[in-house]
Amino acid sequence: MTKLALYVPLEAKPGREEEAAEFLRSLLPLAEAELGTVTWYALRFDHNTFAIFDAFPDAASRDAHLAGNIAVSLIQQAPELFVEPPEIKRLDILAYKAHRGG
Numbered sequence: 001m002t003k004l005a006l007y008v009p010l011e012a013k014p015g016r017e018e019e020a021a022e023f024l025r026s027l028l029p030l031a032e033a034e035l036g037t038v039t040w041y042a043l044r045f046d047h048n049t050f051a052i053f054d055a056f057p058d059a060a061s062r063d064a065h066l067a068g069n070i071a072v073s074l075i076q077q078a079p080e081l082f083v084e085p086p087e088i089k090r091l092d093i094l095a096y097k098a099h100r101g102g
Helices: 017-026 028-032 059-066 069-081
Strands: 004-011 039-044 049-056 089-092
Touching (some): 004 059, 017 039, 017 049, 017 069, 028 039, 028 069, 049 059, 059 069
Antiparallel strands (some): 004 089, 039 049
């Protein structure tokens, strides 16, 4: 069961919006390689507002993700692309509907 999640809101620097979007897209292969990451989303809300949402079955998987390549890449690229350093919010999942193909 998916129990834990992370939410990371991000605001792109002016003029860096498309670079920020492409950077977030480029993280997908890293997320796919993480066995403990149940689901991973890079989101765009509007021209300069983005977020990452990901979910995990347990604390060990979430901790491994936070120590992994996505987190390292995000911290390294954040000063160039985003207004503020990433604020990683830890969440508990209360309920969810599992993806069923299609």
